[in-house]
Amino acid sequence: MSLTKVIFLKELRETLRDKRVILGVIISPLLLTPALMGAIMFFGSKKAVEQQQATLDVGIYQEAAFPELTNHIESNEKLEVTRYDSREDAIQAIRDYKARAVVAIPHNARIVFQSNGTAPIEIIYDQANENSGNAHNRLRGLLNQFNREQTENRLTASSLDPSFIKPTEIKSTSIAEKSAVVGFALSMFLPYIVIMGAAFGGLNTAFDLCAGEKERGTMETLLVSPASRTQIVSGKLYTIFVISLISSICSILGIVLALSFGGQIIETIFGEIPQISYTNLAALVVIVIPLALLSSAALLIVSAFARNQKEAQAYIFPFVAVFLFPAALSFVFGAESPLYTGLIPVLNIALSMKQLLSNAFDLPFFSVALASSLAYAWASIKLTANLFQRETILFRS
Amino acid sequence: MIEANKLTKTFRDRKRGLVRAVDRVSFNCQPGQIFGLLGANGAGKTTTLRMLGTLLEPTRGTATVAGYDVAKHPEDVRRSIGFLSNGTALYGRLTAREMLEYFGRLNGIHNSQLRSRVDELIEQLEIGEFQNGRCDKLSTGQKQRVSIARSIIHRPPVMIFDEPTTGLDVMTSQTIMNFIERCRDDGLTVVFSTHIMSEVERLCDEVAIVHHGKIATEGTVSEIKAQTGEDVLENAFLKIAHQLDAQAEAELTR
Known part of the structure; x- marks a missing residue:
């Protein structure tokens, strides 16, 4: 058995006995992520339904009567309407949460309305309050409905057809299948989660295998064994890589589980239960391999440089930025990004995942992303191996 | 045997500039002999031993360990030495048996011989009771026994001890010193660093006093006492x- 394999198998065995790793790499993505996503989707959809169906307290303040409008508002069953005598009272009621929003009708509004003019109507609300914002939206919808009805009345009174003010009828037809729409929605956040899994899944392992060994004194024992530095660094790197890969796969599986259990909720949002094909799943795993290699090597560099695990934790912030920023950029870039973005590490992986999930697979982009990511991973591994040859790094004190 | 010839190690320090941690250190140690490096903390003992163990590369000078040049054949050197320092340096999540098997494999012991060698050491060092216990759950004494077994699993002809008793209680220190004596009796070449005088008097056949990276004097304990006119x-x-x-x-003020 080669010494690299001996070291790899020992490191893997020891790592898999570390409860922190099991919790962070397997249990958390497989159980916590689906549970959290499910909870967010459940409460999100529940709140959306509640907001649509709840009876809201609103108010009317009128300087002069405008029965056509006030009757329209008061006839709505989902509104509890209170009248206010002054603007100040209306504003105070909003501040005291007695009314969520108030329709203010100026004294000349009805006169203008009756003379076929545009009556000024105001909705007073608190933009910093979510419930007030919902009431504002509900009232605005109601007022728009009133406008449409009155416009039709005016057109009829003028013996004009409603098409008079509607020269065109616009209809949008999407050629995308519903599954592609769901895939597009998934592609917005899934790459980010998978990249986080790959980048940070191996974090504890990397810190334990190098900075931790230095701290506990076992690194010296290992270095004085017949294993060469290259064999030692390779054994450790493979271990971190395997853990990062497991973490990424568990992140993907966690989302698949969330989609399976939260399918009904998603169906109410997108109109279809989302499904990721086995081919796409396999492609996601393939594209994540170079990323896991790159992050493993980068983590090992941080860990090799640190004198102990505490110091390694301090060095992690630049590492987080290097991986988080390009991953976050994937929210901005669309799936059809220019070819040069295939050269930007981490972002290229995120964009490839986006393409895979939203049926916008681009083979040249995928090839550039895969090749450049492998090149970056190779360079990082070389750098790590080089650092392991340097006494000033391994015996920093 | 070990032959160190003008071993020198310098390194650059931000505050102190170029530091000569070890300065032209030369000594010989024969099989069946314990050679001690006696010095205060920071004298250069650990750096010297790390060069012999091929952990550090000498800036100048040469050394051979068991006939292998430390610079030219580092892997052969490492295969020929057992290294024990003051920390037990065990992997907490491995059992005592797994620890020994791991270092056996690292030292190239074939699977067919590994089991019997591990069993032999477990019996010899009375590890049997806790052989399947995780190393992080063992007492200091138990850890030290596993550590000793780990260092000799590949039957090295040369043993290097770097302040092996520092921080240990009397009982555990005795176990270590008995082990060092047994290594000598078994004909191994033993180099041993310490700052504890009683250990030198008990163990060392020859001793070198190391001060500021240089060997100040070398000889048997009696010779050093006679040389200085001191009884202690x-x-x-x-x-x-x-x-x-x-x-x-005086050189600085000159």
Whole structure:
């Protein structure tokens, strides 16, 4: 058995006995992520339904009567309407949460309305309050409905057809299948989660295998064994890589589980239960391999440089930025990004995942992303191996 | 055997500039002999032993361990030595048996022989009771026994001990010192660093006093006492150290 394999198998065995790793790499993505996503989707959809169906307290303040409008508002069953005598009272009621929003009708509004003019109507609300914002939206919808009805009345009174003010009828037809729409929605956040899994899944392992060994004194024992530095660094790197890969796969599986259990909720949002094909799943795993290699090597560099695990934790912030920023950029870039973005590490992986999930697979982009990511991973591994040859790094004190 | 010839190690320090941690250290150690490096903390003992163990590369000078040049054949050197320092340096999440098997494999012991060698050491060092216990759950004494077994699993002809008893209680220190004596009796070449005078008097056939990276004097304990006119080794050591400090100060003011 080669010494690299001996070291790899020992490191893997020891790592898999570390409860922190099991919790962070397997249990958390497989159980916590689906549970959290499910909870967010459940409460999100529940709140959306509640907001649509709840009876809201609103108010009317009128300087002069405008029965056509006030009757329209008061006839709505989902509104509890209170009248206010002054603007100040209306504003105070909003501040005291007695009314969520108030329709203010100026004294000349009805006169203008009756003379076929545009009556000024105001909705007073608190933009910093979510419930007030919902009431504002509900009232605005109601007022728009009133406008449409009155416009039709005016057109009829003028013996004009409603098409008079509607020269065109616009209809949008999407050629995308519903599954592609769901895939597009998934592609917005899934790459980010998978990249986080790959980048940070191996974090504890990397810190334990190098900075931790230095701290506990076992690194010296290992270095004085017949294993060469290259064999030692390779054994450790493979271990971190395997853990990062497991973490990424568990992140993907966690989302698949969330989609399976939260399918009904998603169906109410997108109109279809989302499904990721086995081919796409396999492609996601393939594209994540170079990323896991790159992050493993980068983590090992941080860990090799640190004198102990505490110091390694301090060095992690630049590492987080290097991986988080390009991953976050994937929210901005669309799936059809220019070819040069295939050269930007981490972002290229995120964009490839986006393409895979939203049926916008681009083979040249995928090839550039895969090749450049492998090149970056190779360079990082070389750098790590080089650092392991340097006494000033391994015996920093 | 070990032959160190003008071993020198310098490194660059931000505050102190170029530091000569070990300065032209030369000594020989034969099989069946314990050679001690006696010195205060920071004298250069650990750096010397790390060069012999191929952990550090000498800036100048040469050394051979069991016939292998430390610079040219580092892997052969490492295969020929057992290294034990003051920390037990065990992997907490491995059992005592797994620990021994791991280092056996690292030292190239074939699976067919590994089991019997591990069993032999477990019996010899009375590890049996806790062989399947995780190393992080063992007492200091138990850990030290596993550590000893780990260092000799590949039957090395040379043993290097770097302050092996520092921080240990009397009982565990005794176990280590008995083990060092047994290594000598078994014909191994033993190099041993310490700052504890009683250990030198008990163990060392020859000793070198290391001060500021240099060997100040070398010989048997009796020779060093006679050389300084002192009856107690500690006084002899202090006398030599003070003389060297005074010389260095005089050179600076000259």
